[in-house]
Amino acid sequence: xxxxxLADRGARARRDEEVDVVIVGAGPSGSVAALHLxxxxxxxxVLEQGEWPDYADYTGARPEHELxxxxxxxxxxxxxxxxxxxxVDTSTxxxxxxxxxxxxxxxxxxxxxxxxxxxxxxxxxxxDGVAEDWPFTYEDLLPYQLEIEREVGVSGLAxxxxxxxxxxxxxxxLPMGSVGQRGALGMEKMGWHWWPGSNAIPSEKFGELNPxxxxxxxxxxxxxxxxxxxxRSHWPxxxxxxxxxxxxxxxxxxxxxxxxxxxxxxxxxxNGRDRRQRAKVVILCANGVGTPRLLxxxxxxxxxxxxxxxxxxVGKRLMMHPFASVLASYQDPLDSWRGPFGQQVYSxxxxxxxxxxxxxxxxxxxxxxxxxxxxxxxxxxxxVYVAESGxxxxxxxxxxxxxxxxxxxxxxxxxxxxxxxPEESNQVxxxxxxxxxDGLPAPQIIYKVNENSNRLLKFNIDRCLESVRAAGxxxxxxxxxxxxSGWHLIGTTVMGDDPKxxxxxxxxxxxxxxxxxxxxxxxxxTSGATNPTATIxxxxxxxxxxxxxxxxNQKVA
Amino acid sequence: MSDENAFLVLADFxxxxxxxxxxxxxVCGYADVEKxxxxxxxxKSGFARGIAVGPATGAEARLESLNKEDGEAxxxxxxxxxxxxxxxxxxxxxxxxxxxxxxxxxSKATQIYLTNGSLGQVVARGRKYRPTPGL
Numbered sequence: 288x289x290x291x292x293l294a295d296r297g298a299r300a301r302r303d304e305e306v307d308v309v310i311v312g313a314g315p316s317g318s319v320a321a322l323h324l325x326x327x328x329x330x331x332x333v334l335e336q337g338e339w340p341d342y343a344d345y346t347g348a349r350p351e352h353e354l355x356x357x358x359x360x361x362x363x364x365x366x367x368x369x370x371x372x373x374x375v376d377t378s379t380x381x382x383x384x385x386x387x388x389x390x391x392x393x394x395x396x397x398x399x400x401x402x403x404x405x406x407x408x409x410x411x412x413x414x415d416g417v418a419e420d421w422p423f424t425y426e427d428l429l430p431y432q433l434e435i436e437r438e439v440g441v442s443g444l445a446x447x448x449x450x451x452x453x454x455x456x457x458x459x460x461l462p463m464g465s466v467g468q469r470g471a472l473g474m475e476k477m478g479w480h481w482w483p484g485s486n487a488i489p490s491e492k493f494g495e496l497n498p499x500x501x502x503x504x505x506x507x508x509x510x511x512x513x514x515x516x517x518x519r520s521h522w523p524x525x526x527x528x529x530x531x532x533x534x535x536x537x538x539x540x541x542x543x544x545x546x547x548x549x550x551x552x553x554x555x556x557x558n559g560r561d562r563r564q565r566a567k568v569v570i571l572c573a574n575g576v577g578t579p580r581l582l583x584x585x586x587x588x589x590x591x592x593x594x595x596x597x598x599x600x601v602g603k604r605l606m607m608h609p610f611a612s613v614l615a616s617y618q619d620p621l622d623s624w625r626g627p628f629g630q631q632v633y634s635x636x637x638x639x640x641x642x643x644x645x646x647x648x649x650x651x652x653x654x655x656x657x658x659x660x661x662x663x664x665x666x667x668x669x670x671v672y673v674a675e676s677g678x679x680x681x682x683x684x685x686x687x688x689x690x691x692x693x694x695x696x697x698x699x700x701x702x703x704x705x706x707x708x709p710e711e712s713n714q715v716x717x718x719x720x721x722x723x724x725d726g727l728p729a730p731q732i733i734y735k736v737n738e739n740s741n742r743l744l745k746f747n748i749d750r751c752l753e754s755v756r757a758a759g760x761x762x763x764x765x766x767x768x769x770x771x772s773g774w775h776l777i778g779t780t781v782m783g784d785d786p787k788x789x790x791x792x793x794x795x796x797x798x799x800x801x802x803x804x805x806x807x808x809x810x811x812x813t814s815g816a817t818n819p820t821a822t823i824x825x826x827x828x829x830x831x832x833x834x835x836x837x838x839x840n841q842k843v844a
Numbered sequence: 845m846s847d848e849n850a851f852l853v854l855a856d857f858x859x860x861x862x863x864x865x866x867x868x869x870x871v872c873g874y875a876d877v878e879k880x881x882x883x884x885x886x887x888k889s890g891f892a893r894g895i896a897v898g899p900a901t902g903a904e905a906r907l908e909s910l911n912k913e914d915g916e917a918x919x920x921x922x923x924x925x926x927x928x929x930x931x932x933x934x935x936x937x938x939x940x941x942x943x944x945x946x947x948x949x950x951s952k953a954t955q956i957y958l959t960n961g962s963l964g965q966v967v968a969r970g971r972k973y974r975p976t977p978g979l
Binding site for chain 1: 973
């Protein structure tokens with residue numbers, strides 16, 4: 288039986304049926320929760336505003352790839368302009384949030400870079416005197432991290448001295464291409480840390496996932512079905528376990544009763560009709576923008592500032608990881624269109640705080656191939672590398688040919704992810720005039736890159752330039768901060784023990800509404816500097832296990 | 845001036861012959877341009893505006909004007925020009941680009957960093973993380 292047949296079978300609950308749990312969002316965290324709850328015999332309905340991916344739509348193997356992907360698979364919903372997404376008011380932000388609505392969530396367009404947070408990420412206040420500690424530790428989360436890796440099919444090499452000892456990865460590391468070898472050479476010349484990339488891409492056949500063939504188009508959907516996204520890693524299993532998934536279902540409100548307990552949600556179906564899904568428990572997995580948006584749209588007259596918002600922190604403390612990139616070109620051929628794209632090598636040399644640098648916390652670097660000729664030309668597309676002069680002639684005419692000859696097949700990109708510290712002024716609010724295709728208020732992002740981040744990025748760019756030049760770079764191009772880089776949406780319903788200073792507890796339960804949970808990165812007190820999907824899925828698993836264990840004690844309406 | 849000529853004049857200015865590389869119109873016909881536009885129907889209106897007034901004042905002046913006054917049209921013209929050019933099999937052959945190809949590999953093959961000592965040096969430099977016992 289195919290996934291599609293299973294998915295179509297009685298997805299929507301019967302009229303007025305109350306299920307045990309309704310989950311909003313079928314991305315990484317929602318999928319983990321759905322699978323494990325269904326396996327425990329709990330009735331689950333998941334509402335997803337997007338659709339199942341059609342792998343024939345991924346253009347990576349076709350000649351028109353660079354032309355089509357810059358629109359159809361652009362990570363910015365405002366550029367993609369797909370009615371399944373909601374638009375975002377970005378007029379008041381330095382960084383655009385990036386996301387995708389569909390089964391598998393925003394991971395559909397991620398680079399699959401698979402990184403755990405480090406021990407210090409959970410103890411930022413204790414170690415560095417800023418932000419907050421998490422209510423649990425690295426060691427508390429590690430068993431869930433390792434279990435999730437086995438579900439996802441991660442490839443990598445254990446033994447990295449930047450982490451405490453851990454078990455082996457499920458699959459061997461993907462081959463390090465010439466790009467990774469050149470990136471590692473620069474780090475080795477400097478005597479700095481590097482390690483072969485760990486990626487949510489199995490190097491061998493695993494369940495519904497095919498082995499990676501190094502197509503190099505991870506960021507625009509994997510046509511091979513090799514990049515691990517939950518439409519392939521989790522949903523076939525969740526559907527078999529009895530979870531139900533309704534696509535093109537946009538949740539507009541969480542409903543509560545007079546006692547302030549959640550009773551279910553109202554959503555707009557594919558035909559534009561309002562429907563109600565009653566549930567004993569509601570779980571939000573709609574990302575760091577979508578989750579606070581939904582809470583702010585809910586609550587009605589009883590809570591006019593939004594549901595679960597007695598702390599006033601819903602939507603606040605948004606973190607998006609200010610990002611810089613360094614493109615370096617070399618005389619030697621590097622076959623730099625070949626994947627894996629996510630990370631062939633990563634470095635945590637500058638991850639931990641060193642106050643002599645003039646900032647706190649640190650960064651993670653990842654070395655990636657630079658892609659096809661249109662992208663490296665710098666002439667169009669995302670305009671990552673723009674001429675200071677602003678003259679279009681700098682990218683065209685003879686300059687186009689020379690730029691492509693120098694960079695295409697000969698260049699790598701170091702991506703520099705900087706830890707973003709939480710600030711209440713960086714936030715998600717409801718737009719007063721922009722609406723989605725169902726007339727619901729769009730989120731507005733209010734976000735400024737802070738001084739700590741500016742210093743952090745400058746320091747790391749300078750070090751990165753030293754590294755690539757040590758490896759023989761003949762040209763370097765820097766972009767900082769990259770505006771189209773808000774892949775990581777974190778912190779907008781912060782977890783903590785004190786209801787006055789947090790929205791949810793350490794298990795994701797809202798202090799104000801004990802049968803309403805958040806299980807995406809909205810709950811993270813701090814952002815770390817690594818790609819967050821591994822931690823998102825591990826925290827979701829930890830929360831779900833707790834929910835299952837405590838099911839008889841769960842307060843419900 | 846026809847739409848075809850209006851665009852090809854602009855495209856040849858953007859992508860002229862240079863060294864071994866041919867100019868746009870040597871390797872791409874207007875049928876290729878129309879095919880590209882069918883992939884990106886969102887660019888059609890901007891593209892139409894970009895070529896609506898023939899480059900009577902010269903291609904460079906026309907493009908300069910579009911870049912300053914109609915960014916959407918400039919983006920449509922340049923995006924279609926560069927993407928169509930680098931889709932050309934002849935151009936791909938000249939720059940050595942097989943497309944985003946399938947590269948089979950042996951997942952169990954020993955990686956060079958394990959045998960040449962480079963990763964061993966990383967390990968030898970010791971622990972990088974800060975432990976957090978008791979915190």
